[in-house]
Amino acid sequence: MKKGLLNYVTIIIILMIIILNSTTSIYAYNILGNNDKTLDILIINSYDSKNEWENHIITGFEEKLKEIKPKDLSLNIDLEYLDIRKRNDKAYLDSFNDLLNKKYQYKDIDIVFAIDDGAFEFVKSKVLNSQSVLYHKQILFTGVNNPVELTGEYKKYITGILQANTDQLFNLILYLQPNIDTINIIIDEFIYSNVIKKRVESSKSLFFRPVKINFIQSNYIEDIENKLKKINDKNQAIVLTGTFMYKSNKSHVKLKDIVNDIKTITDNPIYTNNYAYVFNGVIGGFVDIGEHQGSYVAKEICNILEGNKIEEGILPKSSGMYIFDYKQIYDYNIDILKMPKDSKLLNKPKYALLLPKPLKITVCIVFSLLILIVVYVVYKFIIEIKKSNKNKKLYERAKEREQLKTDFIVNMSHELRTPLNVILSTSKVAELKINTNNYDNKYLLGKLEQINKNSNRLLKLVNNLIDITKFEQGV
Known part of the structure; x- marks a missing residue:
């Protein structure tokens, strides 16, 4: 009797293991399709091909996915630009949806990767819409600043990464430059910047000392320049986070040109939370690394293929990083000894001294005297x-x-x-x-x-x- 009961329990355990394994296999099987050896990914970018931040994300995503994917699995990646800078109304979004429906009605889409708020809001609105080619597709997102709550069916299909908080950057500025009493935040009028505006306003209580926040907002570089010309206080800093267009032809302004235009108007130090700006003449700041976020998404895709999709829907935030331009630090007389220990320095000469400018000058004088002696x-x-x-x-x-x-x-x-x-x-x-x-x-x-x-x-x-x-x- 005992032996028969033991055999019965053993059979039940084996059946449960088989069921669990088959569930995992079915989930991965449903993503790829029967005997499908090609992973078809559709990337939807909120902006256009010239937006450097999104390009960094795509680079990190593709490189990591090629590195960790199963060897027998081929990749097919399509890229679409929502380009919400030009239009973001319902009629435009409906026409973009119609374009996708026509273009991909006979193509396989296993995973949709949405980059930034605009693309995420769009794909989220379509994932439960049976009239959309995105219906019941596995959605991954990154670069989203708005709070995201995933419930019910949404939680089943959507996974992604939220942007880092903004208080690190502002506390960094206040610590590095104690004389700063006003921070001017230069932003555009799109979803990302409006979310940044709300988050800054709500996180003021997290700043370690009071500071006045002034938003300079427009989609056009000419408007930004005119507003900056009215500011003439030396105890101010600039946080540059938006991207802008020319009024005349609506063309995209290069990031380096934006920074140079601002520098011709004001001597205020320029910081950023946009990774792409740190290579274009600003001091630096606390930024999310685009390549890192793309890499996080690639890892999660492999988890999904293995049947290990997370249940909560929101991935842990990719760690931000303090990045600074060595030359800009000394141009603005910032005490390098105050910088966070894990900071990354760009454009640093191989044998350059990491000392405050006055001390660096003193060391150079002493060193010169020693050489003379x-x-x-x-x-x-x-x-x-x-x-x-x-x-x-x-x-x-x-x-x-x-x-x-x-x-x-x-x-x-x-x-x-x-x-x-x-x-x-x-x-x-x-x-x-x-x-x-x-x-x-x-x-x-x-x-x-x-x-x-x-x-x-x-x-x-x-x-x-x-x-x-x-x-x-x-x-």
Whole structure:
């Protein structure tokens, strides 16, 4: 009896495992379709192809997905631009939906990737609409700033990432520059910027000290410039987050041109929470990394394929990052020692010092002085070596001359002594002969001749010695 009960329990457990595994397989199977080896992804971008932030997301998404997808799975990625800067009314959105219905009615769509608020709101409105090609498609989103609550059927089909909070950036500005009492936020009039506006207003209580917030809002760079010209307070900072168009032809303004235009109007420091701006001449700020968000979405797609879709619908926020431009930090005299430790610096020379500008100048001065001192010491050392070598040569020459003099004196003494000895010996012999009266005239004349001869020789040597002395003295 016990054995039969044990077998019965074992069979039930095996059946439960089979059911669970088959459920997971069915979910992944439903995403790809029967025997489908191609993952068809439709990316819907809120803006146009020139928007750099969205392009960073797509780059990170495609690179990560190619890296981690199953090897036997092919990718087919289509990209559509909602372009809400031009129009965002119901008629326009309906026409965009009709375009998708016609374009993709005979194409497979396994996953829809919506980038930013406009695209997300659009796909969310269609995911439960049976008249849309997006009906019951698996939706992933990123870059959304509006609060998202997923309930019921929406929770089944939608998964995504919300943008990071804004208070980090404003607290960073207030900490780095204690003199700032006003922050001017430059935004456009689209969904993202309006959400930013609401979030900043609601998060003022999180700022660690009071500050005045002023919004400069327009879709056109000409309007932004005119409003900036009315601001002339040095204790202000700018947060640049929107993108803009020219009034004349509605064309997209390059981010670098936007920054340069602002700098011609005001000297106020420019920060941003838009990743694309940090490469275009602003100081930097706390930003979400587009490539990181795209990578998060790619990972979640692989989770879905494996049957591991999260239940809550909202992924953990991708971590933001403090990014700064090294050159801009010093141009605006910002204390680099106050910057967060995990900050990333752009455009930093390989051997550049990470010090505040006054301290950096002091270090450079001290270093320059040290170099001058070292150069002076080396110069003096070289001079002393040359002087020592010169003295050594002079000493050797003097020693040589002294030796010559010594040799000369020895030789001269020998030359003088020889005739003197002859004279003295001859004189003694002559004196001895005279005292003993043992001499004759011829003998004495011979001795006198020897004395005269050696006396002349001695006189000649003395004259030579006098001539040598005069020559040395230059006489």
